[in-house]
Amino acid sequence: MRALFPGSFDPVTPGHQDVLRRAALLFDEVVVCVMSNSDKTGRFPIAERLDRLRATATDLSNVTVDSHTGGLLVDYCRRAGIDVVIRGVRGVSDLDYEMPMARMNHELAEVETFFIASDPTLAHISSTLVTAMSQQHRVPE
Incomplete structure (x- = not known):
């Protein structure tokens, strides 16, 4: 079964890496996909996020990396023949945020959310925290 692990991955965090590795053990194929919204500006260019994800997945033979700009997640799933979306959750607030989207993905395209x-x-690590920490520890040029 093919699964999609979507996210902004801006930047990739240890939490993302953990979810990806665990998902790779559960599914035949995992497509990790940088989703971007043209209305939002990311901290890192999409190409850099893709490179970081590829580096994370070098030892995972059933993981591929892709990107999707604009359009709905279910549009990507239909085009790629994906029936399951993977979402990592850190706590109840993440689940509260994710549940309406999971229901909508199922209603629109019968895509299940795992x-x-x-x-x-x-669980305490977020992309915002990783970015803030990396900026504090940069060496001046």
Whole structure:
């Protein structure tokens, strides 16, 4: 079964890496996809996010990396023949946010959502935190 792990991955975090590795054990193929919205400006260019994801997945033979700009997630799923979306959740607030989208994806395209609870040791890490920490520890040029 093919599964899609979508996200902005802006940047890729240890939590993303953990969910991806665990999903790769559960599904025949996992497509990790950088989703971008043309109305939002990312911190990192899409090409850099794709490169970081490829580096993360080098030892995962059943993982491919892709990107999708504009359009609905279910449009990508239909085009790619994907029936399952993977979402990592850190806590109840993430689940509250994800549930309406999961229901809508099922209504629109019969795409199921598979929730993977985050590793508790990584649950506090967010893309915003990773970016802030990396900026504090940069060496001046």
